[in-house]
Amino acid sequence: MYIVNAQGVLVYAGGIDSIASARVDDIPKATNYVRQAMSEIKAGKAVSTPNSRAYGCSIKYQSA
Secondary structure (H helix, E strand, O other): OEEEOOOOOEEEEOOOEOOOOOOHHHHHHOOEHHHHHHHHHHOOOOOOOOEOOOOOOOOOOOOO
């Protein structure tokens, strides 16, 4: 995920949350970095976790 602020500055890059899992039971235990960053931006604060480890599927491109 990427978050770009109103000034066009990249303020967050990384995974949606802190647990690289698709298990529903893990969701309440995870820190949601995107939600946290958006709340901090809305409050006029700096993003406390500007980078995290990205996880998930990569984008696949068709060969030319």
